[in-house]
Amino acid sequence: xxxxxxxxxxxxxxxxxxxxPDPRLKEIMLSxxxxxxxxxxxxxxxxxxxxxxxxxxxxxxxxxxAQRQEFILLSDVLGLSMLTVVMTNEKPAACTQATVLGPFHxxxxxxxxxxxxxxxxxxxxxxxxxxxIKGVQGEAVAHARIxxxxxxxxxxxxxxxxxxxQHQARGKLTADAQGRFHFKSILAMPYPIPHDGPxxxxxxxxxxxxxxxxxxxxxxxxxxxxxxxxxVFRKNDPYLATDAVFGVRESLVTDWLEQADGSYxxxxxxxxxxx
Amino acid sequence: xxxxxxxxxxxxxxxxxxxxPDPRLKEIMLSxxxxxxxxxxxxxxxxxxxxxxxxxxxxxxxxxxAQRQEFILLSDVLGLSMLTVVMTNEKPAACTQATVLGPFHxxxxxxxxxxxxxxxxxxxxxxxxxxxIKGVQGEAVAHARIxxxxxxxxxxxxxxxxxxxQHQARGKLTADAQGRFHFKSILAMPYPIPHDGPxxxxxxxxxxxxxxxxxxxxxxxxxxxxxxxxxVFRKNDPYLATDAVFGVRESLVTDWLEQADGSYxxxxxxxxxxx
Numbered sequence: 001x002x003x004x005x006x007x008x009x010x011x012x013x014x015x016x017x018x019x020x021p022d023p024r025l026k027e028i029m030l031s032x033x034x035x036x037x038x039x040x041x042x043x044x045x046x047x048x049x050x051x052x053x054x055x056x057x058x059x060x061x062x063x064x065x066a067q068r069q070e071f072i073l074l075s076d077v078l079g080l081s082m083l084t085v086v087m088t089n090e091k092p093a094a095c096t097q098a099t100v101l102g103p104f105h106x107x108x109x110x111x112x113x114x115x116x117x118x119x120x121x122x123x124x125x126x127x128x129x130x131x132x133i134k135g136v137q138g139e140a141v142a143h144a145r146i147x148x149x150x151x152x153x154x155x156x157x158x159x160x161x162x163x164x165x166q167h168q169a170r171g172k173l174t175a176d177a178q179g180r181f182h183f184k185s186i187l188a189m190p191y192p193i194p195h196d197g198p199x200x201x202x203x204x205x206x207x208x209x210x211x212x213x214x215x216x217x218x219x220x221x222x223x224x225x226x227x228x229x230x231x232v233f234r235k236n237d238p239y240l241a242t243d244a245v246f247g248v249r250e251s252l253v254t255d256w257l258e259q260a261d262g263s264y265x266x267x268x269x270x271x272x273x274x275x
Numbered sequence: 276x277x278x279x280x281x282x283x284x285x286x287x288x289x290x291x292x293x294x295x296p297d298p299r300l301k302e303i304m305l306s307x308x309x310x311x312x313x314x315x316x317x318x319x320x321x322x323x324x325x326x327x328x329x330x331x332x333x334x335x336x337x338x339x340x341a342q343r344q345e346f347i348l349l350s351d352v353l354g355l356s357m358l359t360v361v362m363t364n365e366k367p368a369a370c371t372q373a374t375v376l377g378p379f380h381x382x383x384x385x386x387x388x389x390x391x392x393x394x395x396x397x398x399x400x401x402x403x404x405x406x407x408i409k410g411v412q413g414e415a416v417a418h419a420r421i422x423x424x425x426x427x428x429x430x431x432x433x434x435x436x437x438x439x440x441q442h443q444a445r446g447k448l449t450a451d452a453q454g455r456f457h458f459k460s461i462l463a464m465p466y467p468i469p470h471d472g473p474x475x476x477x478x479x480x481x482x483x484x485x486x487x488x489x490x491x492x493x494x495x496x497x498x499x500x501x502x503x504x505x506x507v508f509r510k511n512d513p514y515l516a517t518d519a520v521f522g523v524r525e526s527l528v529t530d531w532l533e534q535a536d537g538s539y540x541x542x543x544x545x546x547x548x549x550x
Binding site: 042 | 284291294295297306307308310318320322325329353354355357360363483517
């Protein structure tokens with residue numbers, strides 16, 4: 001016989017999970033249920049508030065499709081995505097830190113040779129990008145595979161233009177035998193995350209803005225090393241302290257130096273962790 | 276400047292919520308974020324597991340429509356619905372306890388006179404239901420409005436039959452001047468909650484069955500009293516100890532007495548809480 005009250009109900013759900021065959025699923029479910037119930041008890045959640053939560057999740061599910069992932073956006077603005085990235089990618093202090101992948105990564109970016117202009121017609125101030133890829137012992141990571149992607153002067157990625165026929169400000173490159181790379185692009189700009197859905201309503205209700213500071217995405221792969229997914233941020237960006245998705249790490253912020261001709265230069269060296 | 280690590284990120288999200296204008300929303304969001312992060316840290320949630328969670332919520336959103344609410348079902352099987360019901364409906368010990376509304380309540384049930392057969396053609400063993408409605412001081416609650424609904428001998432509610440043209444085993448009645456009621460119906464049977472979606476997969480992965488013990492739903496309204504939403508359960512039901520949605524309370528279980536002719540009789544007295 002069961003007799004539910006607020007003290008007993010959590011124990012009862014925990015008992016019911018006792019026969020979960022997968023030990024990791026069991027561990028996750030036990031922790032999830034306990035924290036979910038602790039939250040509800042702590043705020044003394046009412047039935048009316050509970051229903052608002054159900055309706056919020058329903059709207060979040062219904063706006064999600066192949067092009068838009070509102071649950072990831074929700075996880076992002078609650079700091080859960082970044083927390084998971086940080087925990088999953090703990091590395092020695094000498095290594096370049098990871099940050100969120102973000103929703104604008106695509107698999108089939110075009111290939112470029114070192115020195116090429118990956119902007120490929122995207123509008124913005126010209127920016128020269130260069131650096132090196134090394135291992136923790138200082139060894140060059142020869143022929144590392146590099147993917148880069150970024151926003152244009154309007155703060156938009158190529159995939160956000162419905163009429164764009166080719167990839168812009170996005171590409172794959174291969175470092176040279178000394179692990180060095182260089183390419184031309186444009187200056188990345190700050191941009192708001194999509195905020196015309198439930199997550200935008202949550203940001204508004206909590207008096208938060210939807211902006212991310214300007215950044216250039218890197219994904220770096222090399223045999224024998226852990227894949228690095230990160231951004232390089234731009235010093236003095238107005239949104240560094242309040243990134244809507246909590247992705248900023250101090251070690252990833254650097255000066256993008258303005259040149260006499262109004263173009264920019266970004267130098268950044270990456271350090272990979274051996275597998 | 277922000278510099279995210281697992282210790283700092285929660286503080287950072289909390290700071291970002293500091294300007295939430297509605298104090299209750301602020302309280303709820305602060306507690307939610309802290310417990311969500313504590314959960315992720317406690318299990319050291321990986322990016323792969325996080326993505327499985329995102330995909331689970333997405334499937335839950337996509338199967339939800341006007342006829343099916345999979346997020347409520349998820350809340351039910353995690354004990355959150357019942358916890359919220361119990362917290363929202365704390366009453367003096369003398370009062371009848373509340374339990375979950377469930378997904379099969381409808382607004383426009385047919386009206387019946389006392390003594391009528393609410394089964395209205397639904398199949399099952401005949402069952403006579405009778406009792407009284409009183410207040411905490413023992414006073415009769417005259418002309419209380421009663422809604423009842425229940426499953427048939429197959430464990431199905433009328434709304435689960437696609438071809439059913441009229442409501443069955445469901446109705447509205449009004450108690451007499453002494454707060455007494457009686458009506459004819461059928462014996463309620465145990466039934467499984469819908470388990471052909473994500474929530475069913477979760478139950479299967481955690482080695483849980485989807486069954487609810489047999490019960491008759493009551494919703495009782497009367498001026499000057501709190502609305503009571505509850506069930507009456509049947510003693511010796513095989514699922515009393517393992518209700519899939521954790522809705523059983525000992526005070527709501529009673530004998531449904533089998534009569535010499537094979538029919539049943541259920542007697543239950545309700546005590547309402549004054550507003």
